[in-house]
Amino acid sequence: MSNPLEPDYSPPKIAACFLVNFDTSVGYKFVWSKVNEGLDLTGLEYKCLPSGLHEKDSDTILISHKAGNRIYYGLCKFFQNLGDFGSNEQVDRSNVKMYAVGILCEPLTPSASMKSDSSWKPNEFVHNGWEYLEDLDATLRKFVAQREFQNFELFEELYSRLIAGGSTRSTKKIENHLLKKLPVFLQTLGPLTFCLYKQALLRKRILFFQQNHSKVTNFDLGAFTYLLSLISIVPKGIEIVKNEQFAEDESDESNLYSRPIYSIGLNDLGGTLAGSASTIGCTNDSILMYQRNIFDYAVFIPCEEFDEPFVVGAKTLTNNHGHTPSSSDGELKSTLKDYYKFKLVYKDYFNRHKCGNNSTSQDDASSIKTKSSTFSSRFGTQFIKYTNPKVFGEYELESEPSWWLESATAPISWREYIWSAFSWFASAGTVTETVIENSNIGYSNGKRTGDSQDNSILALDSSNSEENVKKNFIELVELVGNFHKLTKKWFYLINEVVIEELDLDIDGNGVHQALVNRSKISIELTYQDIIDMELDPYSHEDLDFVKEFVTLYWGSVVENVEIGLGLSSICC
Structure with missing residues (x-):
């Protein structure tokens, strides 16, 4: 990830700057703009003022816009003059001035002369002008306060500063980087983070829904789409066995990442971004939940109607048109292993942040499991070993x-209950206790440590010193690296299984040469393989994930995936 704190970091170039107004009599309208030649802004005005903004004094909206064959990223700063009216006063909306000032940035187009990290997709997705947010906000507020709504001199001056790059200064602005929203992302989604991470790795289309009176801002919600894309990208250096005679276009890297498209609405239904493959978006338009073919999973963010997030499949929603979705409809939940991996990540970050420990490595050194995790069995020992999940509560x-x-x-499955009982009989009544190795999840010398009672325990250091800003940013990069480490482990394990099954002499003729004229194969994964992947061998969802994961990335070599669970399969 390119580091915005580095001295040679350059903010993006501006492709367009514009001002949008919403008036109850005329609707959405561009009232001022400066646009590079050939860039069409049609339809963008609706994204700048999404549904529900009338409830807020100000907000930030992240946007994407496709023009020709290029995708532009940008953002808008919204403000309305609700402060001009008394808190108990009945507000006539025709007297409220609603404006959004926005920018689109020139797409990041890496060249041979650029640093290698400039070609990394997450850098393209965050190339949206977050560096300019404070200037956009200050200019818009001043414009509304002056009440000279036909005088756009302030925006002409703003545009001149933006194209000169003169509005970026100080480390304070790093607070606007989308990575800084990672703690809010984890707090809001909880263990569902791992469910969505796995579905994003399968390149499912995911759409975050924000209802009225949401408990997160539009800025937060837009950042969630970027963060989910970031943690689910396939890291560099991953090797995948491929058979060229069955492989699709070698230059196609679409399976390696999910593209955040940020805010979308009803006006986007006729476009090419909403509903396209491997996308992650967000919306304030509830009607979109009943639209077919624009998402695979809907994520509902806590709001006035429900206090907890939940995830629902597209089929469930479209089959229940008119029925208000609720958590009881949710068909995607975390497994107990997901739950404990999430708690480890959550608590580990808090402990390091609280203690000021800032050790990190350039290669995602921290594992989801443990900083010193090593491979055993075929590839590794699992972080959590258990046969009696009921004692998990001791570690809350x-x-x-x-x-x-x-x-x-999700609760423990019948398969696991029966298998646990079978194990108990097979071991002559010996009870195996839950063991959590090196977890540091709220324990010191066998006793619970004093956890913060604040539900915002992931809040960043409030100090704005340059040292703390850099430290906090690196901690967040390391936290993302935890997910990448787990992704690398899955790819490494499956790739080795495929190579073993093919019985290839890699040192001799090479993988690609050895695959010439070979048909696709079937592979069988064992119970221990699933454990080594830190997944739940008793979870149908995890087993389905593994099968789809293999066929997605090794589809040119593997035709069929079987998972042999031994005696546990008797209890399905």
Whole structure:
């Protein structure tokens, strides 16, 4: 990831700057703009003022816009003069001035002369002008305060500053980087983070829904789409066995990432971005939940109607048109292993941040499992070993929301109950206790440590010193690296299984040469393989994930995936 704190970091170039107004009599309208030649802004005005903004004094909206064959990223700063009216006064909306000033940035187009990290997709997705937010906000507020709504001199001056790059200064502005929203992302989604991470790795289309009176801002919601894309990207250096005679276009890297398209609305239904493959978006338009073919999973963010997030499949929503969705409709939940991986990540970040520990490595050194994790069995020991999940409650964080386990996590399956009972008989009644190795999840010398009672335990250091800003940013990069480490592990494990099955002499003729004229194969993964992947061998969702994961990335070599669970399969 390119570091915006580095001295040679350059903010993006501006492709367009514009001012949008919403008036109850004429609707949405561009009232001023400066646009590069050939760039058409048609339809963008609706994205700048999404549904529900009338409830807020100000907000930030992240946007994407496709013009020709190029995708532009940008953002808008919204403000309305509700402060001019008394809190108890009945507001006539025709007297309210609603404006959004926005920018689109020139797409990041890496060249041979640029740093290699400039070609990394997440850098393209965050190339949206977050560096200019404070200037946009200050200019818009001044414009509304002056009440000279036909005088756009302030925006002419703004545009001159933006194209000169003169509005970026100080480390304070790093607070506007989307990575800084990662703590809010984890707090809002809880263990569902891992569910969505896995579905994004399968390149499912995911759409975040924000209802009225949402508990997160539009800026937060837009950042969520970027963060989910970021944690689910396939890291560099991953090797995948491919058979060229069955492989699709070698230059096609679409499976390696999900593209955030940020805010979308009804006006986007006729476009090419909404509903396209491997996309992650967000919307304030509830009607979109009943539209077919624009998402595979809908993520509902906590709002006035429901206090907890939940995830629903597209089929469930479209088959229940007119029915208000609720968490009872949710068909995607975390497994107990997801739940504990999430708690480890959550608590580990808090402990390091609280203690000021800032050790990191350039290659995602921290694992989801443990900083010193090593491979065993075929490739590794699992972080959590258990046969009796009921004792998991002993390890709860004191500040842990109850919905993490009660609503976001699937209960133990009958398969696991029966298999646990079978194991108990097979071991002559010996009870194996839950063991959590090196977890540091709220324990010190066998006793629970004093956890913060603040539900915002992931809040960043409030100090704005340059040292703390850099430290916090690096901690967040390391946190993302945890997910990338797990992704690397999955790719490494499956790739080795495929190579073993093919019985290839890699040192001799090479993988590609050895695959010439070979048909696709079937592979069988064992119970231990699933454990080594830190997934739940008793979860149908995890087993389906593994099968789809293999066929998506090794489809040119593997035709069929079987998962042999031994005696546990008797209990399906």
